[in-house]
Amino acid sequence: xxxxxxxxxxxxxxxxxxxxxxxxxxxxxxxxxxxxxxxxxxxxxxxxxxxxxxxxxxxxxxxxxxxxxxxxxxxxxxxxxxxxxxxxxxxxxxxxxxxxxxxxxxxxxxxxxxxxxxxxxxxxxxxxxxxxxxxxxxxxxxxxxxxxxxxxxxxxxxxxxxxxxxxxxxxxxxxxxxxxxxxxxxxxxxxxxxxxxxxxxxxxxxxxxxxxxxxxxxxxxxxxxxxxxxxxxxxxxxxxxxxxxxxxxxxxxxxxxxxxxxxxxxxxxxxxxxxxxxxxxxxxxxxxxxxxxxxxxxxxxxxxxxxxxxxxxxxxxxxxxxxxxxxxxxxxxxxxxxxxxxxxxxxxxxxxxxxxxxxxxxxxxxxxxxxxxxxxxxxxxxxxxxxxxxxxxxxxxxxxxxxxxxxxxxxxxxxxxxxxxxxxxxxxxxxxxxxxxxxxxxxxxxxxxxxxxxxxxxxxxxxxxxxxxxxxxxxxxxxxxxxxxxxxxxxxxxxxxxxxxxxxxxxxxxxxxxxxxxxxxxxxxxxxxxxxxxxxxxxxxxxxxxxxxxxxxxxxxxxxxxxxxxxxxxxxxxxxxxxxxxxxxxxxxxxxxxxxxxxxxxxxxxxxxxxxxxxxxxxxxxxxxxxxxxxxxxxxxxxxxxxxxxxxxxxxxxxxxxxxxxxxxxxxxxxxxxxxxxxxxxxxxxxxxxxxxxxxxxxxxxxxxxxxxxxxxxxxxxxxxxxxxx
Numbered sequence: 096x097x098x099x100x101x102x103x104x105x106x107x108x109x110x111x112x113x114x115x116x117x118x119x120x121x122x123x124x125x126x127x128x129x130x131x132x133x134x135x136x137x138x139x140x141x142x143x144x145x146x147x148x149x150x151x152x153x154x155x156x157x158x159x160x161x162x163x164x165x166x167x168x169x170x171x172x173x174x175x176x177x178x179x180x181x182x183x184x185x186x187x188x189x190x191x192x193x194x195x196x197x198x199x200x201x202x203x204x205x206x207x208x209x210x211x212x213x214x215x216x217x218x219x220x221x222x223x224x225x226x227x228x229x230x231x232x233x234x235x236x237x238x239x240x241x242x243x244x245x246x247x248x249x250x251x252x253x254x255x256x257x258x259x260x261x262x263x264x265x266x267x268x269x270x271x272x273x274x275x276x277x278x279x280x281x282x283x284x285x286x287x288x289x290x291x292x293x294x295x296x297x298x299x300x301x302x303x304x305x306x307x308x309x310x311x312x313x314x315x316x317x318x319x320x321x322x323x324x325x326x327x328x329x330x331x332x333x334x335x336x337x338x339x340x341x342x343x344x345x346x347x348x349x350x351x352x353x354x355x356x357x358x359x360x361x362x363x364x365x366x367x368x369x370x371x372x373x374x375x376x377x378x379x380x381x382x383x384x385x386x387x388x389x390x391x392x393x394x395x396x397x398x399x400x401x402x403x404x405x406x407x408x409x410x411x412x413x414x415x416x417x418x419x420x421x422x423x424x425x426x427x428x429x430x431x432x433x434x435x436x437x438x439x440x441x442x443x444x445x446x447x448x449x450x451x452x453x454x455x456x457x458x459x460x461x462x463x464x465x466x467x468x469x470x471x472x473x474x475x476x477x478x479x480x481x482x483x484x485x486x487x488x489x490x491x492x493x494x495x496x497x498x499x500x501x502x503x504x505x506x507x508x509x510x511x512x513x514x515x516x517x518x519x520x521x522x523x524x525x526x527x528x529x530x531x532x533x534x535x536x537x538x539x540x541x542x543x544x545x546x547x548x549x550x551x552x553x554x555x556x557x558x559x560x561x562x563x564x565x566x567x568x569x570x571x572x573x574x575x576x577x578x579x580x581x582x583x584x585x586x587x588x589x590x591x592x593x594x595x596x597x598x599x600x601x602x603x604x605x606x607x608x609x610x611x612x613x614x615x616x617x618x619x620x621x622x623x624x625x626x627x628x629x630x631x632x633x634x635x636x637x638x639x640x641x642x643x644x645x646x647x648x649x650x651x652x653x654x655x656x657x658x659x660x661x662x663x664x665x666x667x668x669x670x671x672x673x674x675x676x677x678x679x680x681x682x683x684x685x686x687x688x689x690x691x692x693x694x695x696x697x698x699x700x701x702x703x704x705x706x707x708x709x710x711x712x713x714x715x716x717x718x719x720x721x722x723x724x725x726x727x728x729x730x731x732x733x734x735x736x737x738x739x740x741x742x743x744x745x746x747x748x749x750x751x752x753x754x755x756x757x758x759x760x761x762x763x764x765x766x767x768x769x770x771x772x773x774x775x776x777x778x779x780x781x782x783x784x785x786x787x788x789x790x791x792x793x794x795x796x797x798x799x800x801x802x803x804x805x806x807x808x809x810x811x812x813x814x815x816x817x818x819x820x821x
Contacts, residue, residue, distance in 0.1 A: 116381070119392070119432065123384035126436035127377055133437035137321050137430070144328035154334045155341040157248040161410065164625040165599060169540045169617025176542070177571030183619070185241040185255075185276035187211070187262045188521040189223065190528075191269045194234040200270055207265035207272075208239055214261060216254050218244045228565065236528030238275075247277040247619075255281055259517065275521025275534075277619060280509055281341070283516030293761055295320075297754030298356050305360075305747050306367065308449055314438050315363060319355025322430035323348055326423045339415035345759075345767050346416060349774070350704055351423040353755040354398070357708075357748045358391045358431040361715065364744045366439055367446070371454045376443025380436050388432055390714045395428035397648075398707025401641045405703055408633050410626070413696045420704070470742035474735040474791050481795040488789045489668070492780060496671035498678040504627035505692025507765045508534065508586050526585070532562050535586025535620040537595065539603075541567065541576045543612030548576030550610050555580045558602055560594040586620050587691045595624050627695040634699050641706055642667070651812045652714070653721055654804050661793055662717075665785045666709040670702050673777035681769050694766045697773065705777040712748070712786050716741045720794065721802070730798045734791050742787055749782025 116124070126133045161167060189195055189204060201224060212220040223229040223237035230237040241258065243250060259274045259282060266272050274282070295316055302312035327344055365387035369379035402424070405417035439446070477484045509522035525533045539555065541547045548567030555564035555578060562583045567576035584590045595616060603614040642663050649659035677693055684690035720737030727733060756778065759771030794801050804812075 117385050119388045120381045120385045122432055123381045123388070123436040124377075126433050127380055127440040130437040130440040133433055134441075137325075137434050141321055141325050141328070144325050144332070148328040148331035151332055151335060153331045155343065156334075156338050157340045157342075161625055161629050164622075164629065165615055166617045166622045166625045169538065169615035169621075172540050172542055172575060172613075172615060173538075173570065173577065173617075176575035178540075178568070178575060178577050183243050183245070183247040183277065185243065185258060185274060185278055186521060186525065187239040187241060188273045188275050188524045189237045189239070189265075190235060190271040190273075190524050192235055193269055195223065195230060195237045195270075196234060199267075203265045203267060203270070204239070207262060210261050210264070211239075211241060211258055214254075214257055216244050216250060217258070218242045228563075231528035233528075236524055238525065241276075243278070250278040250281075252281045255279060271520075271524075273517045273521035273524060275509060275518055275525060277509075279518040279521065280512060280516075283512045283518055294352055294755035294758035297758065298352075298751045301747060301750050301754065302356075302360070306363070307453055308446075310442055311363070311367075311446060311449075314435065314442075315356045315359030317438065318359045318430050318435045319352050319427065321434055322355050322427040323351035323423065326351065326419075326426045329422070330419045333419075337415050337418075339419060340413075342766055343416045343419045345764070346700070346770060347419055347423045349756060349759055349767070349771060350420050351427055353752040353774070353778075354395075354424055354708070355427040355430065356751050356755065357711070358395070358427060359435050360748050360751065361390055361711075361744065362387045362431060362435055363439070364747075367450050370447050370450045376440065376447050379447075380439050380443065383439075384432060384436055387715075390711065390718070391428060391431050393648075393652075393714055394707060394711030395424050397645065397710045398424045398704060400644065401703035401707050404637055404641055405699065408637060408699075410629060410633070410696070413700070416696075416700070417703070420700075424707075467739040467743075471735055471739040473742070473787070474738040477788060477791045478731060478734065478795045481792040484788055485792040485796065488784055488792070492668050492672045492784065495780075496668065496675040498676075498683070499671050499674040501682070502674060502678055502698065503589060503682060503692045504630060504695040504698070505587055505592075506623045506626070506695060507691060510534065510585065510587065511689065511691055511765045530562050530581065530583065531585040531588075532582035532591070535582060535591060536618060537580040537582065537598070537616055537620060538618035539564075539578045539580055539598070540615045540617060541578065541612050542574065542615075543576075543610060544574075545576075547610045547612030547614075548578065550606060550612075551576070551578050551614065554602060554606050555598075558594075558598070560584070560590060560597070582620075586623070591620065592624050595621055623695070627692075630695050630699055634702075637699060638667075638702065641703070645706065645710065649710075649713075650804070650808075653717060653802075654809060654812070655802050656804055656808075657797055657801050658717060658794075661790075661797075662710070662713045665789060665793075666706050666713075666781070669709060669777050669780040669785055670705050672780050673701065673705065673773045674698055676776045677769060677773045680772060681765075691765070694769055697766070697770055701770070701773045701777065705774065705781070708752075708778065709781050709785075712745050712782055713790075716745060716786055716790060724802060728799075730801065731795065734794050738787070738791055745782055745786055749778050752778045752782075 187208070191200060195201070195204070205222065205224070208220050208222050211217060219242040221229070221240040221242070223239050229239070255274075255278045259279065262272050262274055299312050299316060302315060303309065306312055327347060330339060330343065330347065333339065362383050366379050366383035369382050370376065374382065399421045402417045402421035406414045509518040512519040512522070522534050539551060541551045545567070548569070552564050552567055555561050560583055562581045564578050564580040567578055569576050582591045582594055584594075598616050603616070606612075607614055646659045646663055649662055650656060653659065674693075677697075679685045680688050682690055682693055716737060719741050720733050723733035723736045724730060753775045756771045756774040759767045760775075762768065
């Protein structure tokens with residue numbers, strides 16, 4: 096028997112196994128086939144949610160309470176003994192250059208206060224004519240104290256407005272009336288719209304320059320608007336069930352618009368690339384969602400996990416805000432993976448003609464790969480001097496981060512409100528008439544007998560930093576007394592914080608030993624201090640958890656140890672630089688900004704959001720570099736080609752986020768200005784300096800070692816085929 100050796104070509108090559116589509120590819124295919132259904136579903140969701148939200152109205156509540164803190168203990172003690180100081184207060188501030196003692200002025204003020212006493216949520220009204228300490232030494236400034244039945248954050252804007260309008264009825268001739276206090280600040284809250292509109296306009300311009308068509312530029316914005324609008328309506332409904340802070344909608348819009356446009360851009364950019372390469376619109380849509388969609392999915396999940404980590408910290412209304420922003424990112428991610436493919440299918444043939452025609456024109460003019468060529472040249476420049484580039488960038492960012500060591504957390508008060516607001520006018524009048532510390536009184540509780548209260552007043556009046564202290568005010572049961580102490584410094588002054596700690600840790604500890612009574616320092620000012628201290632104490636644990644989880648995920652994704660470590664360190668550097676810039680501008684008062692503390696919850700919120708967004712750019716760039724490394728096994732070529740294919744998209748995405756976040760600097764709200772500025776700086780540092788300068792320099796210095804992974808660890812890690820560029 097003769098054995099025949101087959102000649103090449105005699106035996107046909109078996110066909111390759113059929114390509115198994117990923118979940119994201121199948122999602123894109125479904126959205127393309129049912130494009131009108133997908134669009135209709137999103138329209139129905141948007142209008143249904145907003146219909147319910149409009150009918151129900153919002154019930155936002157600011158809750159800065161922290162169980163276990165001394166401020167909370169002081170409040171609970173006052174309530175237990177029936178102290179009138181347990182409720183928050185509003186101040187009706189009166190000013191007349193001719194003095195407040197005139198008979199006509201007294202009559203008008205008394206009649207007005209009687210009306211205020213009968214309003215809802217008002218427990219008690221104390222007239223300035225009943226307490227000589229409530230009138231300034233020159234007799235021109237005085238105040239009436241409106242004791243509320245509950246806390247300021249429980250007051251609706253309508254209830255506060257009712258008190259304000261009633262108080263204004265006493266105005267006449269030279270008598271000025273203003274409403275002060277925390278609840279009064281809600282009357283100065285800015286209306287949204289201008290900042291969001293400016294941010295979206297800037298995003299449209301950048302997208303228009305990138306894609307060259309109005310429709311292409313508009314689709315990422317439309318996707319973001321649908322996602323943010325639907326989520327905002329849902330949060331309005333949920334505010335009736337959960338505690339959600341009044342500032343939450345603005346942060347949601349800030350993050351939702353930036354993230355939504357950013358995610359859609361990454362997918363759209365890949366879609367355009369596939370069309371130019373000759374893919375059909377359907378194929379381009381599926382591949383874009385399968386490749387760039389994975390980056391969006393991972394980045395979105397990272398932000399969501401980081402934000403939900405804030406819930407575990409148990410910090411008041413920050414929990415509701417974290418959940419709301421996490422829900423915004425989730426809905427935005429879903430819209431990018433379902434609504435955007437449907438919109439691309441509607442305009443796919445038009446985009447194919449337009450993008451291919453533009454590519455043909457560039458080719459005819461000899462400008463093929465112009466953008467990629469410029470990024471390739473930039474990468475080559477960095478690779479020639481990697482150590483110099485790395486040191487220059489790190490030193491610059493390190494210098495910007497140094498001021499963050501002096502970060503002082505707190506909350507803006509009425510002194511930061513617009514000059515035209517009634518709360519700011521009342522604040523200034525009280526400061527002029529009674530001293531800056533009058534706007535931040537300390538409520539000191541003595542749980543004991545009469546002697547304990549008398550000793551407390553005497554001790555406080557002899558303490559450095561205390562301008563004056565009232566006589567003891569007994570509770571209903573006579574077993575507790577309240578003394579109001581007025582610091583010499585304003586509520587935001589660091590010396591006021593030092594005074595509170597001195598009283599708690601030194602002065603009142605000694606007094607307790609002498610009298611055997613129990614003393615607690617509370618009030619609105621100490622609530623801010625306790626909140627800031629709690630955030631500072633818990634933030635290191637939160638940072639360690641988020642960074643640790645991210646490291647584990649990145650090690651599995653990139654099969655590397657050094658790349659994830661580099662990513663984590665650079666993310667921390669960008670956030671530190673952002674906080675340093677915030678300190679210089681808002682705490683130190685650069686560029687004419689009124690100095691004050693950084694809003695206590697912003698650093699931890701910025702960290703959670705920016706760390707996740709940084710992973711977006713990191714995955715997008717590094718996955719392409721890793722693909723080139725696997726293809727060529729040449730580290731230098733991999734870095735150069737990876738940056739050439741991703742640099743323009745990352746900088747465009749960063750520019751859009753900077754425009755959206757920076758637009759909130761145009762508003763008058765200090766918190767939103769700080770948040771927008773901090774986010775804009777962080778994105779600029781991350782997208783421009785870190786991703787386009789430090790990353791290629793660091794990878795060049797690492798060389799092939801960047802992709803080293805111990806064999807034992809490689810065997811134990813799950814295989815994550817995250818990004819498959821084709």
